[in-house]
Amino acid sequence: KQEVTQIPAALSVPEGENLVLNCSFTDSAIYNLQWFRQDPGKGLTSLLLIQSSQREQTSGRLNASLDKSSGRSTLYIAASQPGDSATYLCAVDSGGGADGLTFGKGTHLIIQP
């Protein structure tokens, strides 16, 4: 059974810093991995999707990497801003879509102004 772990559980940094969020998964047989953002009391917004054949994806100040063989992914946020404060969730697709995504518990990020 796929398990997804995210470290750290919480992170607080001053504005402007670059930071890295970590995600690990137990079964490397995945179709893709996604990073989501969740604001308090809100739904999930997809940030980046990395296919199993890819090594990284970039969107603006966000860069996600994937090392499938070691079961790891990182989300790099450059020049953090207070608006980046949210919970970031990592999720893997192990079943090609029909089985749903397996989520980590998330990293609660606070960017101090």
Place this chain on the structure above:
Amino acid sequence: EPEVTQTPSHQVTQMGQEVILRCVPISNHLYFYWYRQILGQKVEFLVSFYNNEISEKSEIFDDQFSVERPDGSNFTLKIRSTKLEDSAMYFCASIRSQGGNTIYFGEGSWLTVV
């Protein structure tokens, strides 16, 4: 920006009552999902739905749960006899097709069972 809409945003119900949560997926999407998130815990997959039938369901999705697409636009989750442990945020999601497309989540329906 297309969006998945869910109603109600919050519902309080007594234990043992039936609850129906409603979702309108994005119009050209073909795959629909329900997930739940108990407060402080992980988002968990409940069920996937395609071509008017369940594709997959998790262990959580027992006989108390059912899904339906009654009219070609709505996608509903019914909990027949709610239990205290059903209290959670329920998210609907949809995707145009499988194989790496972006999945869109609704804002969620917060269910409180008392």
